[in-house]
Amino acid sequence: MADASPDSFVPGGSRRHRRPGQSGVGLRRALVLALAVPLTSAALAAPSAFAAGKGVGTTAKDTAPGEGLGADDQQMVTNLGTRVLDPRLGPDVSGVVLDSASGRTLWDHNGATALMPASNTKLATATAALTVLGPDHRFTTKVVYGGGTLTLVGGGDRTLTGADLAEMASTAVAGLKAAGLTTVKVAVDDSLFPEPTLANGWNSGYYPDSVAPVRALVVDGRHVEDTSLDAGQLFAQKLTAAGVDVDGAVTRATAGAGDVPVAQHRSAALSDIVHKMIKVSDNDIAETLLRATALATGRPATFEGGTEVVRQVLSLRYGVSLDHFEIYDGSGLSRANRIPAATLAEILELLTEPRYARTLGSIREGLPVAGEAGSTLGPEWGRFDDMNSKCAVGKVRAKTGTLTGAIALSGLTQGKDGKWKVFSFVENGSTAEASAIKDAMDGLAATVNGCWA
Structure with missing residues (x-):
C-alpha cells in the first residue's frame, strides 16, 4: 500500500498560531514548571458558554474560492462546498481545510462550531502526553x-x-x-x-x-x-x-x-504506545495517559487534572485556539466534549512541522491510512470502499471518531497539487446510517486529496 514517508512532510511558510519554544529536556522541564502553577487566565479556567448538550458555536460561511488559489485548490473548494451538503451528513456538520505550508485556511464550513468530536479527542490527549512526558517515557x-x-x-x-x-x-x-x-x-x-x-x-x-x-x-x-x-x-x-x-x-x-x-x-516507549492508541483508537490507553500526564505536572490523576493539562499544553505550548473547546475525558467517549473542527485542524497542523517531529511524530505515524487493515480505516470497517472514495486508499492519513450521533474524520493528505493539506470534518445528529455517513465523510477526504475531482 502506498504511504507517505516521514521525510515528505517538509512544509514551509508562516504559521497563524505558533509560538517560539524550546526543545528536548529543557522544554519538558520548563513546561512542567509552567503547568505546575494555577491557571492565571479566567478564559482557560472557566467552562465556556457552550453547554454539554448543545453543538453550537460561532459559525462561518463557506469560504469561497479566493484570489491566489491555484486551479486545483479552487476545484477542491468548489467540490467541498457542494459535497458537504450531502443529506447523509445531516444539517449539523463542520469542516476546515488548511494548507500546511502557508497555514492558510483554504475552506471553512462552520469550522468554529463546537461539536461532539468523539475519538478525535485522542489527538489532544496524545499531544499533551507526548509533550509533558516525552516520547521516550516508559511506565x-x-x-x-x-x-x-x-x-x-x-x-x-x-x-x-x-x-x-x-x-x-x-x-x-x-x-x-x-x-x-x-x-x-x-x-x-x-x-x-x-x-x-x-x-x-x-x-x-x-x-x-x-x-x-x-x-x-x-x-x-x-x-x-x-x-x-x-x-x-x-x-x-x-x-x-x-x-x-x-x-x-x-x-x-x-x-x-x-x-x-x-x-x-x-x-515500550510512550511514542510506541501513542502510535498504537491512535491506530486502533484505544480508549483505555487514552484514559491512562490522561492521568499520567496530570501526575507529571503535580496534579491529581483525575479526569479534571488531566484535561486541565491538555488545555494548557495546547494553548500555552503550541498556541492552539481553545475557543469553545471543552473536554471531560481523554478518549472522547464523553458526550459532553466539544471541539471545533478548526481546533482539530490546528492540532493536526503541528504534525506537519519538522520542529515537532520528534515529540509528536508518533501521532502522525499512528494515524490510520485509508484502506489499512487492522486500523480504524481498514476495509473491515467499510472505509474508503465506495466509488467516490476508494481512489484515496493509501493516500489519506486520518483519525476517526464514532459515537451514536457523532462521526468525525480529521487528518492529512497531499492535494492534487502535491501540497499537504490538513482537514477536519465533524458531524453531529445525522439520522442516516453510520456506514452511509462515513462513506460521505470519506468522500470529503477524497475530495481534499483531489482524486475525486
Missing part, C-alpha cells in the same frame, strides 16, 4: 517484598501483558528461593491513580465494555471491573507455576517505604 511496573508479602505495584502501564508478569514472577521466585523462602502472600498496589469514576458525559454502560475502570494496574488489556486484583491473581498463578506457594487470597495494599525491590518491567 514501570514493580514487585517489592516486605513482611512476607510480594506486592505488585502498578505504574500506569496499560500495555502490560501476562508474559511480562511471568517474567517478573520468575525473577521474584529466584530471589525468594535464594533467601530460602517458599511461601509468600501477594498484594497489589494501584494507589498511583485514585479510585476510578465515570467521566462527565459517559454512559454508565461504558464500564467495563467500551472502557475499563481506569486503574494503575492492568494486564492484557482485560476489561474487568477490578483490573488490579485481576492482575494480582494472574501474578499469583505465575508464582505458583514457578514453584512458590501463595498464602491466601490476593489483597489490595500500599507498598511500604522499606519494601525491597525484587523485579520490574518497563513498558
